[in-house]
Amino acid sequence: MGTRAEGTALVTGASRGLGAVIARRLAAVGHAVAVSYRSGADEARAVVTDIRAAGGKAEAFAADITDEAAVTALITDVTATLGSVATLVVNATGPQPAQDPAAVTWQDHLDQLAFFVKSPTLLMQAVLPAMRERGGGRIIQIGSDVLERVLPEMSAYAAAKAAQHSLTECWARALGPYGITVNTVAPGWIPVERHAGTSPESLASYAADVPLRRMGQPEDVAAAVAFLASPAAAFVTGERIKVNGGHTLG
Numbered sequence: 311m312g313t314r315a316e317g318t319a320l321v322t323g324a325s326r327g328l329g330a331v332i333a334r335r336l337a338a339v340g341h342a343v344a345v346s347y348r349s350g351a352d353e354a355r356a357v358v359t360d361i362r363a364a365g366g367k368a369e370a371f372a373a374d375i376t377d378e379a380a381v382t383a384l385i386t387d388v389t390a391t392l393g394s395v396a397t398l399v400v401n402a403t404g405p406q407p408a409q410d411p412a413a414v415t416w417q418d419h420l421d422q423l424a425f426f427v428k429s430p431t432l433l434m435q436a437v438l439p440a441m442r443e444r445g446g447g448r449i450i451q452i453g454s455d456v457l458e459r460v461l462p463e464m465s466a467y468a469a470a471k472a473a474q475h476s477l478t479e480c481w482a483r484a485l486g487p488y489g490i491t492v493n494t495v496a497p498g499w500i501p502v503e504r505h506a507g508t509s510p511e512s513l514a515s516y517a518a519d520v521p522l523r524r525m526g527q528p529e530d531v532a533a534a535v536a537f538l539a540s541p542a543a544a545f546v547t548g549e550r551i552k553v554n555g556g557h558t559l560g
Contacts, residue, residue, distance in 0.1 A: 317396030318342045319539065320388055322375050322433070325350035327502035328452065328528050329401040330357045335532035336539060337366030341397060344388040345370045348402070367392070375402050376424045378432055385436040394440035397448040397539045400430045408463040422470035430477055438485070446489030448539045451478055452531070453496035453550060458558035475550050482548030491547035495534045498554025500526040521556035 319336045323329040325347035334357065337343045343361060345368055347354040354370040361368040369391050373384040388395060404425045409418060434449060441447030454471045456464055475494045482492040499516055501508060517525050534553050537543050552558065 318344060318388065318392045318394060319397040319399060320344040320346060320385075320395045320433075320437070321399040321401055322346045322429075323348075323402030324357060325354035325370075327504065328497070328500060328531050329399075331528035332399055332401060332452075332532045332535050333357055333368065334361060334364075335529070335536050336397070336399075337361040337368055338364065339536055339540065341539070342367040342392045344368070344392055344395070346373055346375065346384060346402070348372065348374050375429045375433060381429075381432040381436050385433075389440065394444065395437040395447070396441070396444065397450065398433055398437050399450045399452070399535060399539075400433055401452040402429065403452075406464070406467050409466065411462055411465045414466050418466045419469065422466045423473065426470040426474040427477065430474060434477075434481060438490075441485075441490050442488045447491075448543075449478075449481065449485075449490065449492040450535055450538050451475070451492075451494045452535075453478075453494040455496050455498045455552050455554045455558050457496070458552075478550065479548050486547055491538070491543065493538050493543075493547060494550040495531060495538065496550050496552045496554070497531045498526055498552070498557045500528055500531060500553075502528060516557075519557060520554070521559060524555065526553060526555055 319341035321329050321333045324333040324345040333343045333345050345354050345357050358368045358370050371384055371387055374380045430451060451474055453475050456468045457472055478492050478494045485492060513525055517523060531553050534551055
């Protein structure tokens, strides 16, 4: 069974970081790609330009994926422009502040849940009718290995990420009869643009604890996503694949 796939892929948070690399990779293996973004219009257009220059097909779509009306409009626009969504990559994220658990508020939890529970739910529900009609689809959530790392200062983020993967498992069971697979890709610390100020010492210290003795690259995550979106992963669902070089092995 091959690894090349076609159909429209929607990648949220795709103007920069992991999302941009995932979008480029999916385009390279045959998907028309909807580059969704809330900020960074110029960056989103640059991703689209890169994809087209490489012979792929892509369009940029601005949307607040935590807003129900905006998500509905996004899916309508993507479908009209590129065709119905065959692969949904739930990647967009918000700020991830480090906080003492004693100071975390309910609003802090809600801020994380908006990106990792509300938004995925809205997106899944919006693409589901077309996936059912076409007899299958792929939903891929970008999670985190923070669940295993047990970082007290990231409690709100970790709780939301745990909830996000619970959605993956529940959806995998519910949507399997329609030929829809649902999986989570859980990266470790993968430096992207927002980590530009990180000291070499911090990077070296982290890498020293990784069995493969290196930092992960965005391309490592994109490769896992491309696999899950491909025909080769047609019998893989409900899984959480850590892409962290073994960093959280016991």
